[in-house]
Amino acid sequence: MPSRFDTLPHRRAIIDRRVLADALMAIEGDDRIALRRDATAMLRTALEAGRAEIARRLIEHPSRGLEAAAAQAFLTDQLLRLLYDFTTKRLYRSSNPTAAERITLIAVGGYGRGEMAPFSDIDIGFLTPWKQTGWAEQIIETMLYALWDLGLKVGHSSRSVDEMVRQAKSDVTIRTALLEARYVWGDQALYDEAAARFRADVQAGTARQFIADKLIERDLRHKKMGDTRYVVEPNVKEAKGGLRDLHTLFWIGKYAYNVTEPAELVEVGLLSRAEYRQFHRAENFLWAVRCHLHSLAGRAEDRLTFDLQREIAERMRFADRPGKSSVERFMQYYFLQAKTVGDLTGVFLAHLDEKFAARGRRFGFPSLTRSPGKLNGFTLVRGRLSLPSDDFLQKNPVRLIEMFALADKHGLEIHPVAMRAAARDAKLADDIRRNPQANALFLDVLTSHRDPETVLRWMNEAGVFGRFVPDFGRVVAQMQFDMYHHYTVDEHTIRAIGLLAKIERGELNEDHPLSAAIMKQIVSRRVLYVAVLLHDIAKGRGGDHSQLGAEVANRLGPRFGLTPAETETVAWLVRWHLLMSATAFKRDLSDFKTILDFCEIVQSPERLRLLLALTVVDIRAVGPGVWNGWKRQLLSDLYESAEEVLRLGHKQKGRSERIAAKQQALRTVLGWDEARFAALVKRLPEPYWVAEPEDVLERNARLIEESGDSQLSIAAQVYPERGATLVTVYAADHPGLFYRIAGAISVAGGNIIDARIHTTRDGMALDNFLVQDPVGRPFDDSTQLARLKGAIEDALANRNKLADRLSAKPLPRARAEAFDIAPNVLIDNRASNRFTVIEVNARDRPALLHQLAHGLFQSKVTIHSAHVATYGERAVDTFYLTDLTGDKISGATRLKAIERRLLEAAAGTPMKEAA
Template structure:
């Protein structure tokens, strides 16, 4: 790889070492003064060289390897100049002894001849034996010079014996030295080091090195999220990133003594086509990495949202219908990461062949059983293989059958068969897609009771999935440019299918008790699995993906062999796959009209069960940390309420009867006297008894009783059933109470996820808030709970200026700032019989809820409940309101003024807090 340094075009435009050497030779003085002059001259050359490399990259933004080689060349020339001036002018030795020999090696990535603009300079100083006083002085002086140039230097200084001893003991050192490259100094010493490294460190340790590097790779993948489809990938260390390519080359170099990546073809580890794919992926990833460093102005390896848009612009990605440049760029990135994964599988298969002896396999344990019915496929050391290279061409349906057999018999697929499948996937045409046998095989894999996720992922890696279902092929490697979705669309869908299979197998019973029960009550399993596959299939088409996806379902399901009734059910599920989560998270489930409207759309218990299962796996497959106990409880509440309506019809138990039943249950829980309970119950209006569940009713009653005649009482306790903390405020009611509490909770470092506001008949507020920390966990430590209570008390007692403290709290969200979300205020007077429902969509930011609540306070309305949902950078806050006398807000002029205030608050316009 270092050979690229020799083929760089017009290298002197980057740095002219001969001219600089003459300029350094002309410098006067000695000691510190001479070194200061040298640093000034070299710093200017370094900056000019970096500017030239950046200019070339800007002109040819996809030439990553050229930029990486240019950076390494620049550092090479600077090191040689520093070495020469240090050894000849600062610390000259007229008659060196045999021990006063010194050579400078580049190691690691720099040794490979590849550097990003802000990469560390990894170097090794070598001496024949123990360091002399002269070599110590030279090394120390050189390091100070490099640091003064602003370089980040990773360095070691060792004798030859130390080098051998440490390389044997430490895998990291051994890997760094594997790619060592002579830079300057004693050439013979460098040659001796290379010979000893191969003879005394590498020889006889091939198998151990390969096993250690693969284990290291697996651990790195786990650390980075164990998927190449995370939407903020680490381009260096992540799965499918540069380090995976480096690992392949390290293994090939160690085992086959290669010096260049092209040698992987001669060693039989890659074909010429795969070598071109390797080089194309490497060039692209290096281009992205160099642009990333330049955009961040530091050694940044994570492709974060706030940098993705700029890099897409730097690399000249253009807008396409329904696709932003950043989404096209990231899809290209994920396709290259996928290519790296494909090459890794092929490479390891060849490595396996090299190491396998007498039936042993190097990388994977042999599978003992031998299934009989393989329809012409054969087993090779426990893996499903092809009898000959033209097997797929004879019958392209076998491309689908390969994966169906792997699933049916629990077999792994031989990488050579995967390579052939990837090569021959183009054979899947309209005739194959219409073949009833092929569709039946595909449906078998999709609805497998075993491990459909793994086999579908294999099918996707081989490009068979996207060829067989072209609509799915359109979303392969497609990202959604937001902070909510953690994976690409294809990876999200495949993960959702895997979660569904695990629920059906009873593996997630603790997390999903209702789902684990109802999945065995549904009439058609395949309707559910097909709906999960198709729910996001129309993303990126520029319209409502739910509507467009339903159209895809109507077209595709008959081809897969589904009946007209099943097809209609799948299309309905895809069309409404967001309905249940939107209702549960953004509407008041205590308002019975919410349940009636939802049930009217769903219409049948079977649809309800299917929709519940689809909703759960859709949310969980978004990414880690998205699912929590609060969402589980809300969905369960909606499911149970809707199921009752659908089972019994709309003639529910009357409102008064429901209140009486709740009060009777609460009286029994409390154990109070009839008179005491009656006095308490009479103070609270009917909506309170409808809105709150039994456990909160009990907590509230005990809280009010403990407060006695006090005018303010605040309770905060962990509410494990909801995965949150319940904060109850019992205080004298007054306008602005809600916005003050919301601001105080934010100042304490918590986030409100739900709020119910009640007023007793004698003028006391009884407000319940569910809060979490910024990571979606309960706010649960004693000191944090005490801080929360104190913050609310201070805000309500007006002990400090709440607005000033909120403005002074620095909580920037640079990642969220990468997204432009136009705020929208939706006003609905039909969603509830008693309330005006207002939904605000805006970019999430600290204290947003406080700002919206203050706007409502200014508008002189009463908030009865608030429901807060966050989808990455997008916040959706819903309020149930009345005017001050308890009626809906219907006057157009007043609604217009309300909308304007909320839009200003959502946009972050500073409110007039004079009234506060």
């Protein structure tokens, strides 16, 4: 029995095979069906009892992952042995077996390694000496049916020894599974023969190809899983930095050196003792997390989703700390272990590279110049930056930073042995933090015109980044427990720096035309790059991270070599890095007071340019799908309006002149005669012309013209510039119109991201909505558009109860329930000269806007515009309101009543729909 099981404490408390074997043999009768039924029942009881005991131990010792995984494999071993003996001795006993009637049962894959999570598949193989006999077929079939009856998920194969060798040679997946094959029960001599054949006929002389195949397989898996180990809902088994990466290292070591345990990787020189301890700690932790995942889910579940993260953090006894919740501390530790796995992979591959790739192409890397050379005292080994001696960094710690600066400057990779030395000596960075040369080199890397993202990530992987900038070290591997941020804080920051460099190089002109244009006008590049580095530096400290981050910026700016003016600007950018997105996404940009308030804080065109660039990369680096055309348009509109105000000295261009220019442009596009166009202008109020862009004015005008005397017209068309569908409703105005339309759009499966509500001078409502589907795309096929129009018509005709239809719709994101978001209502009578502005924060859900609008309808107020922003599980809906006479709402009692209704709606209190 493998040594891992030998060290398992109190094994008989999990399952006592001897007692069970006696009980199975004591079952009376000769009817095979009855015997198998009774034996299966007995084994099922033992399986359930064993699982319960393992689960109890995991609760009692929640961090003993390897022990729990070994216990599960041990339980499976014993059940298989009992079943094998019962099948061969009671059901199909062969009193005088021939040489062909031999069979051995092997464990393969992870089970073969002696590690299983509670609901892992059981991967087994049946080996026979030659072609299967009838007796062997009966044994295999009976055992498989019994295992299925036990509710186990079984992966199985049955092969002769020759077939095993042939298939292992032709299929690397089969070869990998058999690499970890372990004898479970049956004919020991047959197993020994098969193992010898595998080593001699399959394994010998093929290590180099096997290693190359496994690394290609690993890279494809990483790409499929997102190619970063810092995704906030990681797959514990398959993701980058997960268990599969550790297994790959072990497979390669086993294949190349015939090691049987990970500890033996030290003896063959692939890992140092300290690195093996890291390997063991990471493997133990990841197995603990995976076992807890299976246990909580009650099934095979390897994705660490938000709803399970909190429970596992509690199980593993992580506690809250100031500024960090228990779940954030747990996930930070998880990502630190995933980072360790990445570090070990680099070291491991360096050794393999030296041994197996000396005469050929390096593993996982393109071919580069191989001639040795020197660079500032560093050596070049086969095209990679390396060290001339093991103590090279220790002799002059500034070289820790210089190594990365040289790699960036000359476009070189860093040799894994040099990375290993940098990780070992990272603590030397403590002594050079205030060294001007070291800081100048670091700033060169940060503001590089080449690829700062890659080199900063290398610095982070080596642990040098966090030691040299300790404030950054505090956010390494730190997650934010929400559905908005896809990456840890350090990964988000490094990605943002990379995006900024790509925009500056002109690689993202199509996605960010305005940002690309203004990058050429920015006076101080390094102010911008340092601000991107520091914008989230104070997360996890408690308090407002923008204010705390500005304090960090004031302290770090001089250390990096920035002038006092540059430091002040960096601190300002960090302090206000959320201002532009909050204004663009939550406020009405057609309200000139919004622009003036924004400009009062910004104060200069240079700051405006810097803030736009920082805002764009901050949003885009949050994760895939967060940036879209609508956000780009809103930020561009705000930038252009603010730039005009700042350029003209805070004076608004004549409102009447702007309206006249828009009207003239519209008349030209429409081609209408003067009388016809004058009739349109007469019907539409002045604020309408300010609020709507020219392309929407044209679409609205044509809809009004086509509708004639109709009391209801609806248009829905894709609006590609905004990444949404524009839905326009032209209808007789009446109270409650907005909440009914909002509910109808939700019924049709749409999310409203913006709404502008207008009333014509002759009593018609002209409402423009921007709508996306639940994953942020436009409604673009005819069926969707027809459904949208039909739902609005039904709602306005009151053909069915909206509340009933909405309550029947399932939640599209049940995971949002994992987050506690207390509804909050903020009322502001200073944000606009004409309107009362109310902002509602709540957990996002279908029809939230509908319920909020219904609450406002009950409050007898007029909604002039609504602006919807979502941040993962959090929704922020902002309304511009007046009372029914068109004035601001000012009475304290009235405002309190509105606040109460909105809080009830935000909390999901069932609404009573008006007749």
